[in-house]
Amino acid sequence: MAALTTIRNIGPSFAAALQGVGIKTAEELRDIGADAAYARILESGAKPHFIGYYVLHMALQGRPWNDCKGDEKKALRKSFDKIKAQSFDQDLSEFEAILDRIGVGKRMDKS
Template sequence: MAAISTIPNLGPATEALFKAAGITTAEQLRELGADAAYARLLENGARPHFIGYYVIVMGLQGRPWNDCKGAEKAALRKRFDALKSAHFDTNKSEIERILDQIGVVALGSRETTI
């Protein structure tokens, strides 16, 4: 199993974020794909960052991060905005996010499941 940092553009910091979200190998990341993997990062508390998102997309395609331009970049921005909207809750407190992670609070809900 290869380390996530073997994927172009992705280094130790990105690898640590993925590990915290339960994605530990390059194979897992490739299997999930950029959108599902980035959604996991957001659900696990990573702050949304457009460049960070398209760096992952470009890396999984084996392309340099700065190869993203024009219409392709605009399309990726729409995908990023949709992911951010669906998977990043700016109103959720840190404790609510942690409770979600351990399964005490249902995702997308403020009601406890105890």
């Protein structure tokens, strides 16, 4: 099994974020794919960042991180916005996010 950092554009910091959500190897990352991996990162409480999202896509294609341009970048932005809407709760406090990460469960609906 290859280390995450063997994938172009995946440095120690990004690898640590992936490992923190249970993706330990390059093979696991390739199997799960960029969208599902990024969704896990957001669900863990990380703040969304479009560049990180498309860097992950470029990494899994073996392309330079800054190779994403034009229509491809626009399409990835739409995917990013969808994942962000589904996976990131900006109203979740840091404490609540920690509780979610350790498996205590999501907050109750406030309605």
